[in-house]
Amino acid sequence: MSVTRRHFLTLTGGAALAWDFLLAGTPEESPNYKMADHWWGMLIDVTKCIGSGNCVRACAEENDVPDGFFRTWVEHYHVNDWHLENPVVESLDGGMHGFPVVPEGTGKDFFIPKMCNHCADSPCTQVCPVGATFVTPDGVVLVDEKYCLGCRYCIQACPYGCRYLHPTKHVAQKCTLCYHRITKGLTTACCEACPTGARQLVDLKNPKDPIHDFLKTHSVQVLKPHLATGAKAFYNGLDGSVR
Amino acid sequence: MHPVPFEGFMYPNEVELQWSVLIVLYPFLTGLVAGAFILASLERVFKVDAVKPTYRLALLTALAFLLVAPLPLQLHLGHPERSLEMYLTPHRSSAMAMFGFVYLWYLMAVLVLEIWLDYRRDIVLLAQTSTGWRRWIYRTLTLGSFNLSERSLRIDDKVGWIITVIGIPSAFLLHGYVGFIFGSVKANPWWASPLMPVVFLFSAMVSGIAAVMLLYQFTARIRKTPVDMRCLDTVAKYLFYTFVVDFTLEMLDLIQRIYVADESFRSLDFMVHTRLWMSQVVIQILMGTVAPIAILGLAQVYKLGEAVRRRMYTLAGVLTLIGILAMRWNVVIGGQLFSKSFLGYTTYKMGFATREGLLPAAVLLILPFLILWVLLKLLPPWTEQKV
Numbered sequence: 001m002s003v004t005r006r007h008f009l010t011l012t013g014g015a016a017l018a019w020d021f022l023l024a025g026t027p028e029e030s031p032n033y034k035m036a037d038h039w040w041g042m043l044i045d046v047t048k049c050i051g052s053g054n055c056v057r058a059c060a061e062e063n064d065v066p067d068g069f070f071r072t073w074v075e076h077y078h079v080n081d082w083h084l085e086n087p088v089v090e091s092l093d094g095g096m097h098g099f100p101v102v103p104e105g106t107g108k109d110f111f112i113p114k115m116c117n118h119c120a121d122s123p124c125t126q127v128c129p130v131g132a133t134f135v136t137p138d139g140v141v142l143v144d145e146k147y148c149l150g151c152r153y154c155i156q157a158c159p160y161g162c163r164y165l166h167p168t169k170h171v172a173q174k175c176t177l178c179y180h181r182i183t184k185g186l187t188t189a190c191c192e193a194c195p196t197g198a199r200q201l202v203d204l205k206n207p208k209d210p211i212h213d214f215l216k217t218h219s220v221q222v223l224k225p226h227l228a229t230g231a232k233a234f235y236n237g238l239d240g241s242v243r
Numbered sequence: 244m245h246p247v248p249f250e251g252f253m254y255p256n257e258v259e260l261q262w263s264v265l266i267v268l269y270p271f272l273t274g275l276v277a278g279a280f281i282l283a284s285l286e287r288v289f290k291v292d293a294v295k296p297t298y299r300l301a302l303l304t305a306l307a308f309l310l311v312a313p314l315p316l317q318l319h320l321g322h323p324e325r326s327l328e329m330y331l332t333p334h335r336s337s338a339m340a341m342f343g344f345v346y347l348w349y350l351m352a353v354l355v356l357e358i359w360l361d362y363r364r365d366i367v368l369l370a371q372t373s374t375g376w377r378r379w380i381y382r383t384l385t386l387g388s389f390n391l392s393e394r395s396l397r398i399d400d401k402v403g404w405i406i407t408v409i410g411i412p413s414a415f416l417l418h419g420y421v422g423f424i425f426g427s428v429k430a431n432p433w434w435a436s437p438l439m440p441v442v443f444l445f446s447a448m449v450s451g452i453a454a455v456m457l458l459y460q461f462t463a464r465i466r467k468t469p470v471d472m473r474c475l476d477t478v479a480k481y482l483f484y485t486f487v488v489d490f491t492l493e494m495l496d497l498i499q500r501i502y503v504a505d506e507s508f509r510s511l512d513f514m515v516h517t518r519l520w521m522s523q524v525v526i527q528i529l530m531g532t533v534a535p536i537a538i539l540g541l542a543q544v545y546k547l548g549e550a551v552r553r554r555m556y557t558l559a560g561v562l563t564l565i566g567i568l569a570m571r572w573n574v575v576i577g578g579q580l581f582s583k584s585f586l587g588y589t590t591y592k593m594g595f596a597t598r599e600g601l602l603p604a605a606v607l608l609i610l611p612f613l614i615l616w617v618l619l620k621l622l623p624p625w626t627e628q629k630v
């Protein structure tokens with residue numbers, strides 16, 4: 001069989017394209033999911049959190065989080081009446097195993113679940129030198145592990161301490177808002193595991209989402225609002241001492 | 244779990260430091276480059292004839308350090324094999340990505356071109372007079388241009404001058420930008436300051452001038468040639484002036500922080516009084532800044548003998564370099580020792596023979612001097628031995 005130059009060029013071009021697809025792999029199928037229809041966030045009701053640590057364990061298991069690192073964690077705050085600006089905070093093992101019962105005393109005690117705030121104007125995506133971390137059209141901050149250099153600039157830029165460098169993959173990792181689940185109509189692992197419903201996945205573009213009524217009737221805050229990151233982890237009942 | 248000791252409360256992912264001693268080296272090395280180049284431009288653009296003996300030495304020093312500058316970054320990356328992506332698919336909003344282009348511009352369009360133009364006549368003559376492998380190296384370095392006519396040398400000089408003029412803002416950009424990489428991180432109050440690029444720039448000039456001043460004396464001693472005291476005094480004078488401006492800027496930053504005392508102040512103040520006391524207050528400020536400024540100031544005020552002045556300059560130069568290295572340490576490491584919750588402090592544990600340990604850091608500090616030695620052999624900068 002004789003191959004003309006034109007045929008050869010067409011064939012090699014086609015082969016290169018096919019090889020590219022092969023390398024990229026097949027994306028997980030979610031045929032009914034349209035990114036443009038969603039704008040994801042998380043509602044965290046501090047008044048409901050009992051510090052069970054279920055969310056931390058569920059997240060670690062669902063996302064294969066390496067030991068000693070956290071995509072979500074729970075902090076226990078003790079605020080003394082005399083030292084509102086100096087709370088005593090602890091989060092041993094990220095609160096994974098819960099917290100001991102707090103004896104009655106002066107001041108107040110509460111639990112603060114933390115996670116990536118999936119900021120709309122996220123400082124971490126801004127600084128990434130290759131755009132390996134990015135905000136998806138449906139408002140989730142993700143990391144492309146095949147592209148990340150492991151320079152750790154994003155870890156420095158995150159004001160909330162939500163990122164870490166994977167000890168063996170040497171790439172930045174963080175909460176994905178269980179993107180593999182929410183694009184299939186499921187909720188996140190942490191929300192599913194929470195025994196009191198303190199965490200709730202919200203879709204701000206969905207007019208039927210109860211978040212709209214909740215926001216109307218509650219005073220909701222974000223962490224470190226002065227940094228203007230467009231954080232989308234909304235806290236109900238957040239104490240002023242929380243950092 | 245985490246073997247790193249910490250006190251108070253750290254966010255759980257914060258306990259281990261992300262940027263190591265290698266990232267301390269990086270601004271130190273680029274600072275030396277920018278400073279050395281600015282010293283060289285004094286002669287070329289501002290016609291400060293007294294510093295002429297250091298002109299070529301300063302350029303070669305800048306090149307030697309600039310060639311090594313990316314290596315600590317490369318060693319630090321989790322995936323160094325992907326580093327070229329910064330040039331191929333840069334993220335335009337990233338300060339770090341854009342710095343790659345600033346670096347490349349400075350290396351290729353400014354420094355290498357200026358050195359080549361300045362040395363072209365020497366290279367052609369060396370290509371004609373030397374033998375063996377050296378001849379081939381010089382022939383390659385000519386890039387095929389053997390024209391040494393009056394007119395072509397005049398063009399070399401003119402273009403070299405233009406490049407130096409472009410080079411001054413480029414050198415400012417190079418190190419001001421390093422400061423911006425830190426100064427623009429709003430999550431970190433120790434770094435986030437509009438003064439950061441300016442402070443980095445002036446400290447760069449200080450370190451570069453001090454390094455060339457030391458190298459000039461050292462090479463003169465090795466070559467057993469007399470030191471041009473007019474040159475040395477002028478370099479020391481410029482070092483003194485630049486250092487005073489640098490110190491003033493750093494103190495302005497400090498006073499502003501103390502007076503404003505924002506939410507991070509208590510945490511940072513505690514850190515300076517404990518974990519950073521030795522490296523910041525003792526080594527950087529007292530030993531590395533106040534002492535050399537005082538020594539250089541004394542040499543300006545009193546008429547002292549040559550030998551005494553030389554020793555004073557050497558001492559001041561060494562203290563300056565230690566002080567500037569400590570400054571880089573305090574910025575990079577200090578900026579990671581406290582929690583962004585402002586409620587706790589961690590510790591930096593530096594390995595020795597690990598990938599980001601003390602040993603590779605030491606090798607990377609010695610490497611520019613080896614490269615400089617090769618460059619000095621290949622392209623002798625000595626004015627009295629010009630071909």
